[in-house]
Amino acid sequence: MKYYFDITDLIKFAQRNGSVSGIQRVQISVLQHLASGRDKDEILCAYAINRFSGVTICRAQDLFTNEVYSAPRMLIRLGLETPYAAFSKRELNDDLAKYKKKSFRRVVRKFKLLILGRLFPAYARAQMNLSSCSHENIHEQKTIETWKLKSLENQDHIVMLGTNWNASAVEKLARQHSKRGGTVSQVIYDLIPYRYPQYCTDNVPKKFKGFLNRSRSFASQYICISEATKSDLLDYLSNFNTEVPAKAWPLAHEFEGYSRNERDSGSSHPKLLEPIQRSFVLCVGTIEVRKNGISLLKVWQRLLKELGDKTPQLVFAGKYGWKIDSFQKLLKSDAALQQAVTIIPRATDADLAALYQKCLFFVYPSLAEGWGLPVGEAAWFGKYSVVSSASSLPEVGGDLVDYVDPNNIDECTQSIKNAIINEDYRKHCEKKISQASLRSWRDVASHLHELIAGK
Incomplete structure (x- = not known):
């Protein structure tokens, strides 16, 4: 049996971005571990450059090695970018x-x-x-072997691993394979555009609903990255006469490339911490309305009044996203707040590791998530966190973090203030976190293999 993993969206993301966000991190980590130690022709990648180009195949072992992920390197290996260009x-x-x-x-x-x-x-x-x-x-990078897919065996399995919201040649292949009796697994990361369209840009909810509706025509099973996401999906499926099963597949806490509780590694950019003038609290993720960064700004306004110079810096590690006018207006209108807030829009993995390691603690006030990788990553580095109680986040943090109502500024302020002034409490929590059993990406990849193999 061969497993074909759709990476079309990963390639398109790499063509636009140098670093990865949560979903791309999942795809890369899982495929690296799935391919490792297995027959080279068992785990294959499928992708389509456009809807009419057909489906191209490569071996996951060739594409996803143990090297740190690099978008240009991956594109060069696939022959989609030249290694001798002056710039990508x-x-x-x-x-x-x-x-x-x-x-x-x-x-x-x-x-x-x-x-x-x-x-x-x-x-x-x-x-x-x-x-x-x-x-x-990466001048020395060589292209790997790729070939056009000619046919599938009935026992072969297609795994739609990415955010395949746009119809593609791989989706067409999946539909044909399903009609012939083949198996297709569809991974679902969240149903945020369906449940919370107000957090999305104008066309996203419509596009996402179209994808969900199409998926019912080919999915043999749904694999959801949390129980919360599974619950949301089952709520959606209840509107239709369908018996497609949904299974939960919880993600990892591991920040790949770094040991548990690692405390001392340098940043890839020595000047990374220069704008941060004092101890700091960290929030990781795209700055967009759903991540609720504006609540943190309001909390910091209160902390500056109550704690004065003892207020730590608030550091956002994430690029600017959508629907953040109120965030930007509030920050621009308050000079003291501007001095207390630092935004790092293009953090590499090495940057993020340094920030996790050096922060006082981590905060994550998100209004809705499919999983919540940064919460697990902070725990991987042994850091205490104040986290939103919304959606899937309690599945990530378990009993290792303190939860708050992300819409309650008073509650958020009190919990964060307590973490700032009570060092003994933080240390107590960090000791518990450092000894907890956390999931690695190898664990997650093995679990996925069990789910798609029907074990």
Whole structure:
């Protein structure tokens, strides 16, 4: 039996982003461990560059090695990017992001950089404020073997591992395979666009509902990353006459590449901590309405009045997202708050590890989650956390964290203030966390294999 894992969305994400967010981290970690130690032709990756290009296959062992993830490296291995380019497509898009789309200045800038990149690569990178070396020193990378899929055996299993909201050639393949009696597993990360459309941009709920409706035509089983997500899915499925089973697949606490309770590792950027002038409290994740960063700003306004100079810095590690006008207006309107808040928009894994290790404690006031990787990651580093009690988060933190109502500013303030002023309490909690049994990504990959193998 062969397992085909859809990575179409992972490739598209890599073409736009250098670092990974939660769902991409899950895909990469799980495929690395699934491929390790198994026959090279058992765990395969399937992807489609566009809806009409057909399905391309590669071996997961070839694509996902034990190296730290690199978007350019993965794209080069797949033959989707040249190792000798002066800069990657992502780096070019990042540079052009400051110009309005289709504007004359953007067109001129792009043309100029493409010409400079061919004639004077080092100068082109300097113009883009990039390091003088080739991006990520990956000139030596070789492409791996890929081939067009011709047919599937009935016993083969397709796993839709990503956020395949857009119809693709892989989804078409899954539908055909299902009709012929083959097995297709669909992983569900959350139903936030269905349950909480107010947290999403305009077209996302409609697109997501379309995906959910299509999935019922090919899914043999649903694999949900938490009991909360499973409950939400079953609520959705109750509207239809379907008997497709749903199973829970809890994710890991591990921050891959770092040992449990590791305390001393350097950042990939020595200047990372320079903007942080004192001890700090950490929040990790995209700054968007659902993550509820505005509640933390309101808490910090109160703490500054109550604790004054004893208030720690509040550090957000995450890029700016959507529906955050109120967050930005509040921050801009309060000079004292601006001094107390630091935002690190492009943190690498090494950066995040350094921040987890050096923070006083971790906070996560999210209004809704499918799982909540940062809560587990903070525990992996042995750090105490104040966490929202919403949706799946109690499944992640268990009895190792303190929970708050994310909509109750008084409760959030009191819990965070107590953690700041009561060092003995923090140390007591950290001792318990450091000794707790936490899940690794190897555990999670093994569990997924059991679920798809029907064990």
